[in-house]
Amino acid sequence: MLETIAKMLQYSFVQRAVIAGLMIAVCAALLGVCLVLKRYSMIGDGLSHVSFAALTIATALNWAPMAVSIPTVLVCAFILLRISQNGSVKADAAVAVFSTGALAIGVFALSVVDGMNTDVNNYMFGSILSMTDSDVRLSVILTAVVLVVFLLFYHKIFAVTFDETFAKATGVNTGAYNSLVAVLTALMIVVGMRMMGSMLISGLILFPALSAMNVCKKFSSVTVCAAAISVVCFIVGMGASMLYDTPTGSGIVIANMIVFGTCSLIGYFRRRA
Amino acid sequence: MTDKTLLKCDKLSLSYEGKIVLENLSFELNEGDYLCIVGENGSGKSSLIKALLGLKRTASGKIITGRKLRHNEIGYLPQQTSMQRDFPASVKEVVMSGFLNRKKFFMNYTSAEKRRAQEILEILSITDLADRCYRDLSGGQQQRVLLARALCATSKMLLLDEPVAGLDPMASEEMYRLIRKVNREEGITIVMVTHDIHCAIDHASHIMHLNAGQLIFYGTAEDYRNSDIGRAFLEEGTDEECMDCRLGRECTKGCSAHKKGTCHHALKGEPHA
Numbered sequence: 001m002l003e004t005i006a007k008m009l010q011y012s013f014v015q016r017a018v019i020a021g022l023m024i025a026v027c028a029a030l031l032g033v034c035l036v037l038k039r040y041s042m043i044g045d046g047l048s049h050v051s052f053a054a055l056t057i058a059t060a061l062n063w064a065p066m067a068v069s070i071p072t073v074l075v076c077a078f079i080l081l082r083i084s085q086n087g088s089v090k091a092d093a094a095v096a097v098f099s100t101g102a103l104a105i106g107v108f109a110l111s112v113v114d115g116m117n118t119d120v121n122n123y124m125f126g127s128i129l130s131m132t133d134s135d136v137r138l139s140v141i142l143t144a145v146v147l148v149v150f151l152l153f154y155h156k157i158f159a160v161t162f163d164e165t166f167a168k169a170t171g172v173n174t175g176a177y178n179s180l181v182a183v184l185t186a187l188m189i190v191v192g193m194r195m196m197g198s199m200l201i202s203g204l205i206l207f208p209a210l211s212a213m214n215v216c217k218k219f220s221s222v223t224v225c226a227a228a229i230s231v232v233c234f235i236v237g238m239g240a241s242m243l244y245d246t247p248t249g250s251g252i253v254i255a256n257m258i259v260f261g262t263c264s265l266i267g268y269f270r271r272r273a
Numbered sequence: 274m275t276d277k278t279l280l281k282c283d284k285l286s287l288s289y290e291g292k293i294v295l296e297n298l299s300f301e302l303n304e305g306d307y308l309c310i311v312g313e314n315g316s317g318k319s320s321l322i323k324a325l326l327g328l329k330r331t332a333s334g335k336i337i338t339g340r341k342l343r344h345n346e347i348g349y350l351p352q353q354t355s356m357q358r359d360f361p362a363s364v365k366e367v368v369m370s371g372f373l374n375r376k377k378f379f380m381n382y383t384s385a386e387k388r389r390a391q392e393i394l395e396i397l398s399i400t401d402l403a404d405r406c407y408r409d410l411s412g413g414q415q416q417r418v419l420l421a422r423a424l425c426a427t428s429k430m431l432l433l434d435e436p437v438a439g440l441d442p443m444a445s446e447e448m449y450r451l452i453r454k455v456n457r458e459e460g461i462t463i464v465m466v467t468h469d470i471h472c473a474i475d476h477a478s479h480i481m482h483l484n485a486g487q488l489i490f491y492g493t494a495e496d497y498r499n500s501d502i503g504r505a506f507l508e509e510g511t512d513e514e515c516m517d518c519r520l521g522r523e524c525t526k527g528c529s530a531h532k533k534g535t536c537h538h539a540l541k542g543e544p545h546a
Binding site: 037038039155156158159162163165166167168169170171172212213216217218219220222 | 326327328347348349351354356357360361362363366367369370371373374382405406409422423426432
């Protein structure tokens, strides 16, 4: 078993996949903690569909995929966060509107070109082995930024996540922190979609945070635990895909589901005890 | 404005979604005061608090802070959101986040801050909760933890928005006792919004009464007790009775007490509209 994996790891495209995947797993888990606690759980889903639409349109028009999808997703992330702050439209409805709207545009754009092909399948469900050097570079830079932001601003991130009104009232620039989270989330989704696909990326954001919240009692341990769970699940999902040729994205999400189930049970029995 | 003046409002007007909710309010707050703001829902109480905290722009008029008070020296106890109730964080993490307004972006709290947090926990007698998880606490305990956080943010002035909302009578009484203790022993100026006029008048030094965006009383608790407005409001009126009826003015809302003939108009034998 280990031999097979060791052999696989000699291929450069596998190495790229593993490096980029680990990075994205850490990013998604850390940002996921903020998003889940701020009740933006579905934002990942909405943005990934927007990214899907942007990619199909880029393909249809023969433009560079990243150059189209990064700015589009960034803009949508800002709009969604703004909407949920204003409170005129309910945040969950706004995300649902973006999500289905973008999916419809994406499917429409597809039919105009040449129907379903491999590219589309990759956009929907990810293909980790097709990650390029630039994807890897982007994911490494992104992770470095996310880690630095979390280390430097850890306490402020906590304060803004826990109680935005209080933080703002006592003079913390909450707008800047929300924008920062929006930008990082948008970038993470664009990069993560290559691996997980637009249908599965939100699993990578939600599950580690939810699992960690079930067993941890401190915010600091929730963040560390979420990152650790995410990395372990990535390795399991990736390993399974190398050994048994299963799809990587869904393998990772299933591994996460098992961990989440276990953590929920632990949490349930602890609360009852 | 004297040396003891902490805060002064000059002809302050506030609007909410284009409608004026508070008009032409002028008052001065001195160091060590304990001010209770009372009034019905929609009287502009919460808007006033938000404006004092700088969370809301003023429509006209000015809020002037005295020589001794800088903006980031105001502590705030907001109304709790449902999101916070099940937040995975330790009490220590929550309390310490009150210090953030004075930090630029650094990772750790100083030992002086840690000592101060310890003192505050002792004042509020919640030292035993320090390592507990915030979501496992009772409503009253959570509220005391948030009070501790607000005290970390200030040594001068504290704004409290309905601090006993949703607490049982025992926990409410304890909360009021602690707020008074903070006011008397720590010399912290208190501004509190509350529905509970009877408790307010027992504890506060000053009362501000707002009705439909107008200031109808501002003065000491003693004067309020002896004023017509105060008497009308403190008397056991029926719950459905509107403020106009209580004050013996023309009943513009046609409140249910007025229709049933159980309002002050009826009791005084005045004709019904």
